[in-house]
Amino acid sequence: MTTTTAPTTGERDLGPQARRPHPEPERRPRRRRRSKHRAVWEEAPGPVGFTVKAVVLAAIVLVVLFPLYTILLTSVSTQADITRSGGLVVVPGEFTLSAYQQILSGGIVTRAAIVSVVVTAVGTLLSTVVSTLAAYGLSRPGSFAHRPLLFVLLITMFFGAGMIPTYLLVSALGLIDSYWALILPTAISAFNVLILRSFFMGIDSAITDAARIDGAGDWRILGRIVAPMSKAAIAVVALFYGVGYWNAFFNAMLYLNDNAKWPLQLVLRSYVLQGVTLPGSGVGQVDVATGAVTGLPVKMAVMVLAVIPILLIYPLVQRHFTKGVIFGAIKG
Structure with a gap:
């Protein structure tokens, strides 16, 4: 013999629609907040910050490497290429190791x-x-x-x-x-x-x-x-x-x-x-x-x-x- 539990007064008043599960409202993505235990520079940068950092680092690397590039390229260039460029060579031309042979002789x-x-x-x-x-x-x-x-x-x-x-x-x-x-x-x-x-x-x-x-x-x-x-x-x-x-x-x-x-x-x-x-x-x-x-x-x-x-x-x-x-x- 089965027994049924009578609905409560609130359920009888609201009807069967109240017993159906309500769909959860759509949640908006919450903005990521900075942790109180981490410094600002330890946070992951956003798209704009990442782009700015990449551009700045690329510019710094270029400024550092360009003089080394010109010095190395000039050391392996011929006198004709140096005369044509008016000094330090930027565009590669004919390569020669005569300068190194001369100083290491x-x-x-x-x-x-x-x-x-x-x-x-x-x-x-x-x-x-x-x-x-x-x-x-x-x-x-x-x-x-x-x-x-x-x-x-x-x-x-x-x-x-x-x-x-x-x-x-x-x-x-x-x-x-x-x-x-x-x-x-x-x-x-x-x-x-x-x-x-x-x-x-x-x-x-x-x-x-x-x-x-x-x-x-x-x-x-x-x-x-x-x-x-x-x-x-x-x-x-x-x-x-x-x-x-x-x-x-x-x-x-x-x-x-x-x-x-x-x-x-x-x-x-x-x-x-x-x-x-x-x-x-x-x-x-x-x-x-x-x-x-x-x-x-x-x-x-x-x-x-x-x-x-x-x-x-x-x-x-x-x-x-x-x-x-x-x-x-x-x-x-």
């Missing part, structure tokens, strides 16, 4: 390139090792003379001895006409030491304390724990030092009197800015009337040789910049 440019490579390699290694040791010592609160040494390091960022006292010091140390004059005066950068110090201080002290309990000393903690965990920061600092040594020419101009010991950047300055040719360089001819070098492809080829190493090394370290520099700056 064993003259002073080849020797200068070798000097730059050796000075950059030795200087970067020495500066990175010394900066890492200094940063680790300054990052330990209980280290010897921690605060006075840090204060002295900060002073060097704002006050320098000057050119003449530095030259007198280098001369007193017997470094004139020595390759060490290109390395030792700029071996330590206070800014790079502070970056490494900030990164080292961000490492959890419980890790180093556990290593000390197991009997590890400072050298083992630095080599086995701190340095492997700080590869990003050390790689960025090494890149800073490498770029600085590779592009440096002022110390060579001050301390090196022998042209045979000049690095590539000083030779490039002699060719491009001063318009003179060094003895034994094998670079083109000199205009008797003006004293300027007539071989524009040779100048551009030397510039390409000076830029290529940085362009090859930078992409390998670029991915460490965010983690190495920004993290260290925040933690500092």
Whole structure:
């Protein structure tokens, strides 16, 4: 025997139409609101913003790449194409590698390139090792003379001895006409030491304390724990030092009197800015009337040789910049 439930008073009054499901009203798409926990630049851009960003980035890339394009194209162009274009070549013509063959034929440019490579390699290694040791010592609160040494390091960022006292010091140390004059005066950068110090201080002290309990000393903690965990920061600092040594020419101009010991950047300055040719360089001819070098492809080829190493090394370290520099700056 089945029983039925009597409808309520509201249902009897409204009739059977009230028991049918009503269709839901059409909802308009809600406008996406910005989260309170995210910054404006972290939001996904709209169509207009995306287009503006793409146009701006494309313009910046074009402005950066166009000079490199003209320099590279001029270095592999013939003298007839350069004369036809009135200077730097924009439209490709006949290609030739005679400029590179001329400067890499064993003259002073080849020797200068070798000097730059050796000075950059030795200087970067020495500066990175010394900066890492200094940063680790300054990052330990209980280290010897921690605060006075840090204060002295900060002073060097704002006050320098000057050119003449530095030259007198280098001369007193017997470094004139020595390759060490290109390395030792700029071996330590206070800014790079502070970056490494900030990164080292961000490492959890419980890790180093556990290593000390197991009997590890400072050298083992630095080599086995701190340095492997700080590869990003050390790689960025090494890149800073490498770029600085590779592009440096002022110390060579001050301390090196022998042209045979000049690095590539000083030779490039002699060719491009001063318009003179060094003895034994094998670079083109000199205009008797003006004293300027007539071989524009040779100048551009030397510039390409000076830029290529940085362009090859930078992409390998670029991915460490965010983690190495920004993290260290925040933690500092």
